[in-house]
Amino acid sequence: MPAPDTEARTAWEEMPVGTAAAGSRIDQWLSAQLGPNVSRSKVKMLIDGGHVRLNGATTEAKRKLAAGDLVEWMVPEAEEAEPKAQDIPLTVLFEDEHLIVIDKPVGLVVHPGAGNLDGTLVNALLYHCGNSLSGVGGVKRPGIVHRLDKDTSGVMVVTKNDVTHRVLSEAFADHGRSGDLERSYHAVVWGTPKRMTGTIDAPIGRAASDRTKRAVVPQGRADARHAVTHFAVIEQYGLKPDATAVASLVECRLETGRTHQIRVHMAHIGHPLIGDPVYGQGFRTKANRLPEPVKSTVSAFSRQALHAVTLAFRHPVSGEYLRFEAPLPADIAELVRSMKIL
Numbered sequence: 359m360p361a362p363d364t365e366a367r368t369a370w371e372e373m374p375v376g377t378a379a380a381g382s383r384i385d386q387w388l389s390a391q392l393g394p395n396v397s398r399s400k401v402k403m404l405i406d407g408g409h410v411r412l413n414g415a416t417t418e419a420k421r422k423l424a425a426g427d428l429v430e431w432m433v434p435e436a437e438e439a440e441p442k443a444q445d446i447p448l449t450v451l452f453e454d455e456h457l458i459v460i461d462k463p464v465g466l467v468v469h470p471g472a473g474n475l476d477g478t479l480v481n482a483l484l485y486h487c488g489n490s491l492s493g494v495g496g497v498k499r500p501g502i503v504h505r506l507d508k509d510t511s512g513v514m515v516v517t518k519n520d521v522t523h524r525v526l527s528e529a530f531a532d533h534g535r536s537g538d539l540e541r542s543y544h545a546v547v548w549g550t551p552k553r554m555t556g557t558i559d560a561p562i563g564r565a566a567s568d569r570t571k572r573a574v575v576p577q578g579r580a581d582a583r584h585a586v587t588h589f590a591v592i593e594q595y596g597l598k599p600d601a602t603a604v605a606s607l608v609e610c611r612l613e614t615g616r617t618h619q620i621r622v623h624m625a626h627i628g629h630p631l632i633g634d635p636v637y638g639q640g641f642r643t644k645a646n647r648l649p650e651p652v653k654s655t656v657s658a659f660s661r662q663a664l665h666a667v668t669l670a671f672r673h674p675v676s677g678e679y680l681r682f683e684a685p686l687p688a689d690i691a692e693l694v695r696s697m698k699i700l
Contacts, residue, residue: 370430375424376580383421383422383423384417385402405419413427414531442484443488444485445482446482456674457526457673459514459669459682463687479516483516501516503515503523504615507662510662511687515671525674526674539671540670542666544608544667544686545662548604548631548644549604550601550605551591558585559585560626561582561584562618562623572616572622585622586612587614587623588610589610590609591606592607592608595698604648618637621662625638631663634661634662634663636662655696665687665690669681670682
């Protein structure tokens, strides 16, 4: 079974169906993937509860698979109680009876899970939204349609009812290819790309050395998932006559939405995010060669310098096109200010 993602077992796993499994029922196939510790009845509960998707849509246990189908599943952590409402401050960019858009701060986990049973965005939304939640999946709870890592800040949309949850979930699963969905991020990276604009088209799978990490993998590997990131250099810091630079502020736009996609893709082309503890560790000593006060600022920056700056989508009910921007948080803004003296 694949290792869990960054937010424990509350993250979605995915796997393509091989030729040998064609014709199998999805409950039988998934039971084999999850292993003997997960009963067949538990697998059926996951499917009936909407925790299993076949090619992006919920399904039924008896559905038969075809080679090339993509099965996604999530095994929620067993919890003693439902998430409780907690008065956690939120920066709200927009809210109506259908959805809420926030600027997620650094350090806020999206959903309760192992090690984070409370103090999450879900707990905050239960308190903030209160009676405006009409329920998602029959339960009075906020509908999470996309996630940001704990240490990634920026714009997020969360739904309040089944209708908006279904429509926006489909839009995010489709990555906006058939509709109005725009997502852009600002990242501070080491060095500067050879071109001011470009596209990284490289499949992503699990890293062979560490199953909790992602890496660019060969196209033919079973877990290789199509991944495309478009980038544009906004500013360069410490630019040299040979067109190299110490660091750059880069805008990244997602054409697909794989786990850690921007962090993996930028590291793949030799420009990992400053502060990234997973994909940029080999570059941390670069800070020692910087002048003060830049050296101190970079050395103290302990999370990936990544911020979801823009989110745009069409409102599932009104049809209005909504676009939101969140300014750089204080720590990344300070990092950029310090870089400008180079």
